[in-house]
Amino acid sequence: MKIVNSIEELRTGLAQEKGVGRSVGFVPTMGALHDGHLSLVKQGVEENDVCVVSIFVNPTQFNDRNDLATYPRTLDKDCAMLEAAGCDYLFAPSEAEMYPVPDTRRFDFGTLSQVMEGAYRPGHFNGVAQIVSKLFDAVKPDRAYFGEKDFQQIAVVRAMAKQLDLPVQIIACPILREEDGLAMSSRNVRLTPGQRQKAPLIARTLKESTNFVPGKSVREVMEYVVHTINNEQVMRVEYFEIVDGHTLEAIENWTDTTYPVGCIVVYCGEVRLIDNIKY
Numbered sequence: 001m002k003i004v005n006s007i008e009e010l011r012t013g014l015a016q017e018k019g020v021g022r023s024v025g026f027v028p029t030m031g032a033l034h035d036g037h038l039s040l041v042k043q044g045v046e047e048n049d050v051c052v053v054s055i056f057v058n059p060t061q062f063n064d065r066n067d068l069a070t071y072p073r074t075l076d077k078d079c080a081m082l083e084a085a086g087c088d089y090l091f092a093p094s095e096a097e098m099y100p101v102p103d104t105r106r107f108d109f110g111t112l113s114q115v116m117e118g119a120y121r122p123g124h125f126n127g128v129a130q131i132v133s134k135l136f137d138a139v140k141p142d143r144a145y146f147g148e149k150d151f152q153q154i155a156v157v158r159a160m161a162k163q164l165d166l167p168v169q170i171i172a173c174p175i176l177r178e179e180d181g182l183a184m185s186s187r188n189v190r191l192t193p194g195q196r197q198k199a200p201l202i203a204r205t206l207k208e209s210t211n212f213v214p215g216k217s218v219r220e221v222m223e224y225v226v227h228t229i230n231n232e233q234v235m236r237v238e239y240f241e242i243v244d245g246h247t248l249e250a251i252e253n254w255t256d257t258t259y260p261v262g263c264i265v266v267y268c269g270e271v272r273l274i275d276n277i278k279y
C-alpha cells in the first residue's frame with residue numbers, strides 16, 4: 001500500500017494506473033476505522049483494479065468544536081487495517097493540503113441538505129460537499145463507496161455529483177452492525193461501558209418498529225420509537241423522522257412512498273449516534 005500525503009503525488013500515481021486502463025475505486029473516511037469502513041474498502045477492492053482510501057478529519061463539516069477536538073484519531077492502526085484489506089493507496093493529507101485557501105463555496109441541494117442532519121448540524125453538508133468534491137477532483141474515481149449509516153449523506157453526495165456533472169458512480173453500502181445490533185461507528189469508542197451496554201436499544205427499537213407497519217400509522221410508529229428510546233435515562237432522541245428515501249421529505253402515510261426510511265439521531269450521554277431503518 002502506498003501512503004501519500006500530497007494531492008500532486010496522488011494524481012501522479014493514479015495517472016499511471018489509469019494510463020494502463022485500470023479502474024479506480026475510492027472510499028473517503030475520517031479514519032478511526034472499524035469493520036463498517038472495511039466493508040466499503042473490501043467492495044472497492046473487489047470491484048476495481050485500484051482502491052484508494054482517504055483519511056481526513058474534515059474541519060469544515062464539524063459544527064461542534066468539541067466533536068472535532070474529541071474525534072478519535074488512530075492513523076497507525078488504520079494503516080495496518082487498510083494494508084490487510086488490500087487497499088492500494090492511502091491518501092492522508094494535512095489540513096493545509098486540502099484547504100490551502102479557505103473554501104468559500106456555498107452549495108444548495110434544496111430539501112436534501114436542509115432536513116434532519118442539515119437542520120441539526122447547520123453547515124455540515126456544505127462542508128461534506130466541499131471536501132468530497134475536492135477529494136473527487138484529486139482521485140477522479142470511477143466508483144465511490146459510501147455507507148448507508150449516513151443515509152442522508154449519500155443523497156447529498158449523489159446530488160453534488162449530478163450538480164457538478166462528475167463522472168463517478170456513487171455506490172451505497174449496507175450498514176455494518178455489532179453483534180448486539182449497534183451500528184458500527186468511530187464514535188462508539190467514546191461510550192462508557194454503561195452507555196455501550198444501553199446503546200443497542202436504538203437499533204432494537206427501530207427493528208421492532210418495522211413489525212407495526214402498516215398496521216400502525218406513521219405518527220404512531222414515530223411516537224413508539226421516540227418514547228421507547230427516551231424512556232432509557234442515558235438516551236435522548238434528537239430527531240426521528242420517517243421520510244421518502246429518495247426525496248427525504250417527511251411522509252404522513254405509508255402510501256406516500258414506496259421507499260419509507262426512518263432516520264434517527266440519539267445522544268447516548270454526550271455521544272451522538274446515528275442510525276436508520278427501511279420500512
Ligand code: AMP
Nearest residue numbers: 029030031036146147149150175176184
Ligand atoms: P466516516 O469515517 O464516519 O466519515 O465514514 C466513512 C464512510 O464509512 C462513510 O461513507 C460512512 O457512511 C461509512 N460507514 C461508517 N460506519 C459504517 C457502518 N457501520 N456500516 C457501513 N458503512 C459505514
